[in-house]
Ligand code: SF4
């Protein structure tokens with residue numbers, strides 16, 4: 001009769017919440033630091049961040065980046081400083097999305113989106129060129145015909161995705177550690193791993209609102225206390241960001 005227990009277990013599962021989704025028709029939200037296909041970022045004034053230094057190509061374990069730098073034309077510079085990335089290619093037949101190129105880049109020029117749903121039928125399409133990688137005039141990644149972009153796939157493409165950026169150091173929690181970028185401006189700083197998540201903050205606000213409604217003055221006091229705590233966390237080290245940022249950006 002033991003096998004009937006198995007049927008019973010299967011039957012009981014029919015009444016539990018379904019955790020599978022109809023992928024690819026339905027995509028689940030992706031983690032903020034997911035490694036997808038790259039973009040080459042631009043500053044808020046539209047200039048390219050890449051200076052053609054080739055550090056990304058040098059560090060790439062799969063040898064899939066090809067970069068050539070060239071002197072900026074004085075009358076129409078492409079990037080701040082002396083040089084810019086004249087040729088930039090990534091071979092996605094080789095890339096393992098380790099993000100070492102992102103970590104190595106001194107100007108936060110190369111970062112990754114959360115887009116990994118792309119496939120191609122030719123070698124030419126698999127090798128992304130600079131034109132395809134540089135963000136558009138709205139700061140958003142270009143959407144290529146063989147890529148399946150959905151809302152949210154192009155969020156959080158900027159330098160703050162770097163695992164070893166200064167903001168990965170606890171002393172930099174709450175301080176911006178990256179340059180502003182086209183379409184986004186200067187992004188808000190990270191709050192550290194122990195900071196409450198957006199979901200936790202939303203749940204706390206909801207609970208506080210419920211307490212206010214049901215218990216009058218008692219709920220209000222609780223809400224006030226929590227608000228002060230978060231505010232302090234957020235303000236920590238909020239000063240002197242501009243200098244650090246500017247140095248990081250323009251080297
Ligand atoms: S993610 Fe890794 S493998 Fe891909 S281009 Fe960057 S360094 Fe190379």
Ligand code: SF4
Pocket residue numbers: 049050051052053054055056057067085104105106107108109110
């Ligand atoms: S993407 Fe960054 S590391 Fe690579 S060549 Fe450009 S500036 Fe240098």
